[in-house]
Amino acid sequence: MFLLVILAPLLVAAATSLLLVRRDAAAAAGGTTLKHPPRAAGFGQGGMPVPVEPTDSGLAALLEPPLHRPWWLRILRVMLLAVLLTIAAAVIAAGIYELGKWAGEMLKRFATGG
Numbered sequence: 001m002f003l004l005v006i007l008a009p010l011l012v013a014a015a016t017s018l019l020l021v022r023r024d025a026a027a028a029a030g031g032t033t034l035k036h037p038p039r040a041a042g043f044g045q046g047g048m049p050v051p052v053e054p055t056d057s058g059l060a061a062l063l064e065p066p067l068h069r070p071w072w073l074r075i076l077r078v079m080l081l082a083v084l085l086t087i088a089a090a091v092i093a094a095g096i097y098e099l100g101k102w103a104g105e106m107l108k109r110f111a112t113g114g
Contacts (some may be wrong), residue, residue: 006093013085021078028069 006089006096010089017081
């Protein structure tokens with residue numbers, strides 16, 4: 001049961017990270033991960049969105065400027081994310097283990113009357 005509680009979030013986080021890295025790599029290669037352009041009903045004729053002139057004044061430009069990143073830096077980012085995820089999982093697993101051990105001791109004391 002505890003293995004499922006620990007393993008399930010790790011697998012979801014790993015799958016999410018993998019999809020984000022795949023999307024980032026596809027965007028860097030100039031491709032897109034979508035099979036068709038997005039459609040917005042009610043915007044323009046035929047439900048197609050009205051084109052907007054691209055500018056760098058958006059929030060994305062403030063959060064992450066459009067810099068070219070070498071492949072080794074991307075791999076380093078993924079590895080750092082994996083290490084941080086592993087450390088977080090180890091801390092969570094240790095906490096669950098200690099809570100279980102403490103609960104077992106309390107049950108044992110309650111059952112024996114000591």
